[in-house]
Amino acid sequence: MTEGPDFTLENIAREGLIEPSGTEQAAHDGTGRVDLAFTVHSTGDAAPTQRGVRVPPGVTVFDSASWNGIAIDSTCGGHGTCHKCKVKVEGGSVPITRHDVRTFTSDQIAEGWRLACLVQATRDLAIEVPPLTTRPKAATVGVGRQVILRPALVKRYVELEEATLADQRTDLVRLTDAISDLELNADLHVLRRLSTVLRQSDFKVTAVIIDEDLIDVEPGDTTGERYAIAFDLGTTTVVATLLDVGTGTPVAVASMLNKQQPFGGDVITRISATMMDPDALGRLQEAAGATLAELAVQVCAEGGIDPAQVYEVAIAGNATMTALVLGIDPEPLGVAPFVMSTAQPPTVLASDVGLTLHPRARAVFFPALGAYVGGDIVAGMLATGMDRDKRTRLFIDVGTNCEIVLSDGDTILSTAAPAGPAFEGGAIRCGMRAADGAIEVIKLDATSEPGVTLGVIGDVEPRGLCGSGLVDAVAELVKVKLLDSSGRFVPEVDALDIAPVLAHRLTKIGEERVFILHQPTPDSPPDECVYLSQRDVRELQFAKAAISTGWTLLLEQLELEHLDIQQVLLAGSFGSYLSPASAVRIGLVPQLPVLRIVAAGNVAGEGAKMALLSLRERAGATALIEEVAYVELSDRPDFNDKFVEQLSF
Amino acid sequence: MTEGPDFTLENIAREGLIEPSGTEQAAHDGTGRVDLAFTVHSTGDAAPTQRGVRVPPGVTVFDSASWNGIAIDSTCGGHGTCHKCKVKVEGGSVPITRHDVRTFTSDQIAEGWRLACLVQATRDLAIEVPPLTTRPKAATVGVGRQVILRPALVKRYVELEEATLADQRTDLVRLTDAISDLELNADLHVLRRLSTVLRQSDFKVTAVIIDEDLIDVEPGDTTGERYAIAFDLGTTTVVATLLDVGTGTPVAVASMLNKQQPFGGDVITRISATMMDPDALGRLQEAAGATLAELAVQVCAEGGIDPAQVYEVAIAGNATMTALVLGIDPEPLGVAPFVMSTAQPPTVLASDVGLTLHPRARAVFFPALGAYVGGDIVAGMLATGMDRDKRTRLFIDVGTNCEIVLSDGDTILSTAAPAGPAFEGGAIRCGMRAADGAIEVIKLDATSEPGVTLGVIGDVEPRGLCGSGLVDAVAELVKVKLLDSSGRFVPEVDALDIAPVLAHRLTKIGEERVFILHQPTPDSPPDECVYLSQRDVRELQFAKAAISTGWTLLLEQLELEHLDIQQVLLAGSFGSYLSPASAVRIGLVPQLPVLRIVAAGNVAGEGAKMALLSLRERAGATALIEEVAYVELSDRPDFNDKFVEQLSF
Secondary structure, eight states, X not given: OOOOOTTOOOOOOHHHHSOTTTOOOOOOOSOSOEEEEEEEOOSTTOOOEEEEEEEOTTOBHHHHHHHTTOOXXXXXXXXXXXXXXXXXXXXXXXXXXXXXXXXXXXHHHHHTEXXXXXOBOOSOEEEEEOOOOXXXXXXXXXXXXXXXXXXXXXEEEEEOOOOBTTBOOOHHXXXXXXXXXXXXXXXXXXXXXXXXXXXXXXXXEEEEEETTEEEEEEESOOTXXXXXXXXXXXXXXXXXXXXXXXXXXEEEEEEEEXXXXXXXXXXXXXXXXHHHOTTHHHHHHHXXXXXXHHHHHHHHHHHTOOGGGEEEEXXXXXXXXXXHHHTOOOHHHHSTTOOOSOSSOOOEEGGGGTOOSSTTOEEXXXXXXXTTXXXXXXXXXXXXXXXXXXXXXXXXXXXXXXEEEEEOSSOEEEXXXXXXXXXXXXXXXXXXXXXXXXXXXXXXXXXXXXXXXXXXXXXXXXXXXXXXXXXXXXXXXXXXXXXXXXXXXXXXXXXXXXXXXXXXXEEEETTEEEEEEEOSSTXXXXXXXXXXXHHHHXXXXXXXXXXXXXXXXXXXXXXXXXXXXXXXXXXXXXXXXXXXXXXXXXXXXXXXXXXXXXXXXXXXXXXXXXHHHBHHHHHHHHHHHHHEEEEOXXXXXXXHHHHHHTTOO | OOXXXXXXXXXXXXXXXXXXXXXXXXXXXXXXXXXXXXXXXXXXXXXXXXXXXEEOTTOBHHHHHXXXXXXXXXXXXXXXXXXXXXXEEETOOOOOOHHHHHHSOHHHHHHTEEEGGGOBOOSOEEEEEOOOOOOOSEEEETTTEEEEOBOSEEEEEEEOOOOBTTBOOOHHHHHHHHTTTSOOEEOHHHHHHHHHHHHHTTTEEEEEEETTEEEEEEESOOTTOOEEEEEEEOSSEEEEEEEETTTTEEEEEEEEEOTTGGGOSSHHHHHHHHHHOTTHHHHHHHHHHHHHHHHHHHHHHHHTOOGGGXXXXXXXXXXXXXXXXXXXXXXXXXXXXXXXXXXXXXXXXGGGGTOOSSTTOEEEEOOOSBTXXXXXXXXXXXXXXXXXXXXXXXXXXXXXXXEEEXXXXXXXXXXXXXXXXXXXXXXXXXXXXXXXXXXXXXXXXXXXXXXXXXXXXXXXXXXEEOHHHHHHHHHHHHHTTSBOTTSOBOOHHHHHHHOTTTGGGEEEETTEEEEEEEOSSTTOOGGGSEEEEHHHHHHHHHHHHHHHHHHHHHHHHTTOOGGGOOEEEEEHHHHHHSOHHHHHHHTSSOSOOGGGEEEEESXXXXXXXXXXXXXXXXXXXXXXXXXXXXXXXXXXXXXHHHHHHTTOO
């Protein structure tokens, strides 16, 4: 096993899972993605639920499940030691590890039983998840991080002695004396209920505590109901995970587009909206709150949970999203010198951000490192253990604004690079979001038919090109040499020699040269096709140059070379679906063996879950404000030179 | 001077002011009260204001002014050392002290100039108060206590550097860096305003801080406007004092009846109301809030202060009033074993108790020692320095519920005695509140006409008897021996011998014997007169027995004798107007030289002011919860025996 720090376990480090002692490593080239069909059984008579999950190849089945809110038994956190994460892989010609041999009978292994944390998803799989047998005291969240459950939300059931003239302790003291290991503060809300609830329930009550604040007393024993919601509040997409913080189990997951979309696709257009229209801030705040509220209703309904049993939410969002949902004017974030109101938003009532949960439910936010390295990135750093891992690691969240974090195991630097809208499908002629009809995977073959192989979301007629498809398209065109290293399409006269099977696809729309990726019918003119234009290549080129300039400058600052990087984490919804091989090929990430490049999934959401499950992790996030240096690129005199250097493929 | 503890100065200790070195002591017998007519001059062109004040004889002019919100220059706190509290006493045959001689020219002394802290009000006086010359850094509040101003409410004016790319500190850090001596927390409200206010006012702002919470940023320099309101939230009467916490100066005072009156005159009837009618708690809460709100509007209008410049209020009320204004069910306070929800209510927003002041204004409450020794008494203990004074002192707040505190300078005990409604005029045939027409002072002469001399509030036709008049009536009847020590009117046959001038006033209404105090016309039948009945005497007898049983048991517990008590403080609106001599004569207070019995004024209100002016004093109030033992009388097996012993006069 790789030597990790002793207090965290990394199971996504694929190198770490290639055990010298006989574990087979499934071959994969780091491109494309795989579909996993989970059948989740639960205790009792409930029918099993079906869940389809799409992940980059090489991710473990355990992580694939965990990222998507599917609970699998585990106490070791996916380290291959607890032997609890048993799943049955259907049609399973998946490798057998020595841990499987120790855990299962040969009949079971023949039936497909495996430990989920050791099965890498290198092809489409159908997986049966048995009912949970344990209520884990630790949970695996983030990128395979094992979190000991010590949630801020605590419930204590107590049976109190009734008062007498000889024992006139106040109701509050009577209660807190019974919970003497905690120092409790009571707010007005709970004092208004306390004496009534105590007397109506014969002094048998459950104290609801967040951190050290007594937020409610509930009649009888309600310790079984402890819920919280983790929100990844993205500019585009918002994801909610309903968590049982007593067990660390995700109960339900839902996502939807941020209702702020009508104000613009990225943070700059939303900030601009507030500068043009004095009412826009209020409306953006409301839209963000409505998004959170709708998702909360959805996950509670799906989980069969009364929203009043949700006592805490954690919200991971970039600085602009965080400001907007709190009703804080974002204008200073949008104009130089890019200043935040505060790096650490205060904890507020969930109702302050539009949520109708328990009336005193809290909303906690992640701190931000800068106006463009926000709470979502800090959450992601938490989820990936950027602050705890001793390896040299590069974290890249690819998007309109691209956040980059580099750690040499000691010093941590962060920066933001303005990548522009290319990766979100904006400013790309045939660009679209990663939705049905989007080409997300492209393979080109210069010499044998069919020449172009497309992976399309939803397996429907291709309608456009999403970010990962764009990167694949450019990477493959560079590979087959139809794009030169300066990013120019080769002259048509040379194309036939270079790539005989593909050359006919290189044509023009007006004056602009394009490469046809998909022609709906043989008669379709180029402008009715899905194509990549010369300008699209330039857009991507500028984006990748901005990003690579970012990590190049950070590497220089830590006096590191590319090859010193032991792991590159690609984060965010886009990063997760980017082909590592293509990302390397176009220079979006450093030139490294593809196995060192890891899709980290929705790390912001995972960080939010960790903050709900562990006060220690939450404190770790706050500590990052002090621990991580923020490098402002726009202030660097050498930025432009580096940027030009990085333009070529 | 009396040796007091070194950190507090006691100037109401009249013994302390009788300096051996030549200060004359005005003779007074401790009965009746005096009228002081203040003419208060202010700086600038404003016309002087007239204020009439009525105090027990012997109180200093300085205290009389201070208790009534009239500011007189002082830095020493009425100790006779700063020589600043200069007033001009009109028609002033008042004694001259050696301090006066040092301070004034002989012409000035001849004109009536005196130091206010050394002039005892032993007769009606007219007093000119010159404009304030200093903004004191300490203020005299409470019973002559000198409070160094260190209010929770702090304002800081700062001029900040604007942000640059090289200095991207957040707005909050930029502000807090400039106020580095305080650790500031910012809430959502202030973060919503911060960036806008900073940029609109060229980064020149005033931070508004309560304790360590940044509650607002205001454009420009507003450090001059720092206001708070001290509330004495009485069951009957509510008093509000608007304070400039920067100077400690009271700006305006107002009082009104508690709007909860329609629910009943005392705490028990109000608690009962909540037990009968589920809506009553809400309505009582609203009524209390409306009372505070109306007074706040009144004092702000009178002081010419924008209510949004009031940032904090302190509320001193008994446990029931505190529960009701906070919307906490008071039922457990009203039934054995008399349990509070909490001894220390949390700090809430002023808007939570119905006040419309600064939107983030805070309301702080005093802790309570027991269900019947509430925050008003703790405030009173603060104001009288019960916790700091090394003398043996007895504090009595006389009312329907009578609170008693005894300190031997080391141990402090408290208890509550159920005195019943006698002192509030309830259950007394001709009883009434201390309002116009109430007989408040009575002198009887058994042998010379007119026999009965009455002091009547408002100098109008007597309509009834208020609490102090009741005590005077019984005390005087005991003195002239028309009441025997068992509290029975002597037989009519004996009356003529005992008190020839008064005997004809001893008559009957129905079967009940009465003593006529005032006959409107010579033909008025007894039942149209103001009289004291045998049953009234019994009511008072029970009340005083309850009270004296209380302090007797406390004295026993500390193994003290009556004469060990160096000072008796009579507190509350009733206590302040009770004649010390009469109180001694009926045994309401221990048999002591009358000079040891001091009317302490509205100590609850004074304590509330202290809490607003000094965090140290506020912390002192909280510490009292731990320092003061609460003795439950209803739990004492010897209570009934003691009570019977105490019935006689």
